[in-house]
Amino acid sequence: MALKDSGLAPSDIDGLIVGPQVGETPQHVPATVAEYLGLQPRFADIVDLGGATGAGMVWRAAAAISAGMCETVLCVLGNTRDPGSVTRSPNRNPIREFDVPYGASGANQAYAMIAQRHMAEFGTTPQQLAQVPVKQRANAMLNPAAVFHGKPIATDDVLNSPMVMSPLRLLEIVMPCGGGAAVIVTSSDRAKDMEKAPVYVLGAGERVTHRALSQAPGLTTSPLAPAISDAYSMAGIGPADIDFLSIYDCYSIVVAITVEDAGFCAKGESGAWLEAHDFSINSKLPINPHGGQLASGQADLAGGMGHIVEAVRQLRAEAGERQITDPDIALVTGNGATMSEEVALVLGGANT
Incomplete structure (x- = not known):
């Protein structure tokens, strides 16, 4: 929706800022989100400021652009309130689907x-x-x-x-x-x-x-x-x-x-x-x-x-x-x- 609103394509995104957690991984969060979205950013970051996270993302994105590290940054946050959901999703993580079943772990x-x-x-x-x-x-x-x-x-x-x-x-x-x-x-x-x-x-x-x-x-x-x-x-x-x-x-x-x-x-x-x-x-x-x-x-x-x-x-x-x-x-x-x-x-x- 954000891309449609901006008139941009996913290929235009070369920066990514995300929140501190994605369910199935405590580390490598930007890489996990980039992998899901098919992005290869030149700049990636995590912001963890509670309710101020969204606003904090925006000025950091502007600073990264000003520094010449990237040109267009996706700032994204999300959550789920599904009572049946679990912290880890063994079926949707690419590592768990395409690597671990074949013995590739660690x-x-x-x-x-x-x-x-x-x-x-x-x-x-x-x-x-x-x-x-x-x-x-x-x-x-x-x-x-x-x-x-x-x-x-x-x-x-x-x-x-x-x-x-x-x-x-x-x-x-x-x-x-x-x-x-x-x-x-x-x-x-x-x-x-x-x-x-x-x-x-x-x-x-x-x-x-x-x-x-x-x-x-x-x-x-x-x-x-x-x-x-x-x-x-x-x-x-x-x-x-x-x-x-x-x-x-x-x-x-x-x-x-x-x-x-x-x-x-x-x-x-x-x-x-x-x-x-x-x-x-x-x-x-x-x-x-x-x-x-x-x-x-x-x-x-x-x-x-x-x-x-x-x-x-x-x-x-x-x-x-x-x-x-x-x-x-x-x-x-x-x-x-x-x-x-x-x-x-x-x-x-x-x-x-």
Whole structure:
């Protein structure tokens, strides 16, 4: 009805703001709604302000449009008062209809399917993917706050660790832990008066394409590709301008696909790239100098925030023993669900 009233088509919607709950999922709510409605928004958000939620959605939509993140936002709320309804609807959730009945349940199997597809399509090997946890663990040796600080591993350790979901082994899968992370964002004018040098948000991009893996547009290219492209465009830079990567790494395959989608190697060539590339602070392109989540641990959603914290510390030259020499620009990524809710940030130091 809202589309008809506006004279727009569903394809015109590139932003989505929803309420905090959809019956069958406590998380990934925008992705679930987008999946139902056949949308692939460039911006998605949840607003939870009680009776003020609708009004709060409107100004947030206007802010997102003003920031250049999207052009047309759907703000939607709803409820049901059917006494016979239940919180979960096992028949209407695409995951429960098309994935779970065939044994596809949980994050491990979903990312394993992505890894299997990448191996089948491009010849990526277990030895190549094992480079991610090995090299990030080496970085964690310089981070006393990392869960695995002081515990280096070799490729054989990864390949001999228990198979969790073929082809992914235990040491390729992030370990949950406790912890928290926070950042503060303010205006550039206000930042000039702060005690510490500011770090600037130079560019941002976001994409949401699906919730269930069975509904994914593809398995070897993620929504990060257009999100990173948008972030580069907003910042007026390209891959060659990036000094280091602080990229989401819940599984080894996520790092492999991210470096492809970010333009650091061609599609399908990340396996060889990971083998040849040095992740360390002394390399031409350091990756996750704090060790990433695979070596530092994943404190639920704070694990992703940790990549932002590390980028800020590096750009402020506050990373101590693991400090990169004179970095100016960082690429930070975030990944939700199964490579389906994706965000890219380009951050710059005080000299950018």
